[in-house]
Amino acid sequence: MKLLICLCSYAGYGFLWIASFFPLPMMYWVTDILFLVLYYGIRYRRGVVDMNLRNAFPEKSEEERKRIARRYYRHLCDTFAEFYKLWHISEAEIKRRCVMMNLDVPHHYFEQGRSVIVFAGHYGNWEMMYSYKLWEKGIELIPIYKPIHNKVFDRMTYLIRSRFGATPLAKADTLRVMLRNQKEGKICMTGFIGDQTPNKHSLNFWTTFLNQDTPVMEGTEKIARKLNQPVVYLNMRKVKRGYYHAEFYDLCSDPQNLEPGELTRMHTRMLEKFIRENPEYWLWSHRRWKHKRPAEQR
Structure with missing residues (x-):
């Protein structure tokens, strides 16, 4: 069984490697078919998506929520093509397709000799943020990620995410590496996805998010407060199919001056704002x- 899984993994690796050479418009032909399969055929997590939308937007009609769901599945399928295209996309094309906006926000802190923490959500196509190094070459970009159990696909994902010079860092090593970088005086941008679901042993902080009582991970805020690194928010705004504006927003210059929990509420509220503007671009199939x-916590 392990041999079969290994062979299938390498076959998938090879298929996606070849597919990533095709022009993105051609890859969208495949995702158009994939949308029909996922939405109408196997109904991939349709129950989860419908329940999430119903709870998040009780004020919307059933038809409005169905329209958001259809658009979401189309966008989700497109993000698959856009992610794997990053494997072989040219620097010129990715800079056309993902334009970094408000670069002065993090650059202001870099000029002060300070590293920056950036929050983002599973919104738009967050994977395109790894092209940031093409815009700010002198700063180390360290996106935090959770390794994939399948070693072949974990290696593939790492290669794609580091393609433009980013240095992906496993979640378990985050604090140790950030402390070392600060001690050595390295100027870095460390990226966190702020809408991950905590495990059942870390359900300590709750807030209202999209009309629902929601647990939020505190780890990023604790690191920001411990190191007192300024925090910015990155929103991946979709302009049209295959094109995004990565917009930086100043969130907090001095986390140690905030009350515990406030920074977590701030980035959660900002994510909710962007979701409400264009709900089809958030990861609704996530549980x-x-x-x-x-x-006892109520």
């Missing part, structure tokens, strides 16, 4: 609300 607040 974001699988945990319920324990009675």
Whole structure:
């Protein structure tokens, strides 16, 4: 069985490597078919998506929520093509397709000799943020990620995410590496995805998000406060199919002056704002609300 899984993994690796050479418009022909399969055929996580949209937008009609769901599945399928295209896309093309906006926000802190923490959500196509190094070559970009159990696909994902000079860092090593970088005086941008679901042993902080009682991970805020690194928010705004504006927003210049929990509320509220503007671009098939607040914390 292990041999079969290994062979299938390498076959998938080879297929995606070849597919990534095709022009993105051609890859969209495939994702158009994939949309029909996922949405109408196998109905991939349709129950999760419908429930999430119903709870998040009770004020919308059923038809409005169905329209958001259809658009979401089309966008989700497109993000697959856009991610694997990063493997062989040219620097000129990715800079046309993902334009970094408000670069003065993080650059202001770099000029002060300070590293920056950047929050983002599973919104737009967050994977394109790894092209940031093409715009700010002198700064090390360290996106935090959770390794994939399948070693072949984990290696593939790492190669794609580091293609333009980023240095992906496994979640378990985050604090150790950030402390070392600060001690050595390295100026870095460390990227966190702020809408991950905490595991059942880390359900300590709750807030209202999209009309629902929601647990939020505190780890990033604790690191920001411990190192007192300024925090910015990155929104991946979709302009049209295959084109994004990566917009930086100043969130907090001095996290240690905030009350515990406030920074987490700030980035959660900002993400919610962008989701409400264009809800079809958030990851609705994610089981974001699988945990319920324990009675003793209510």
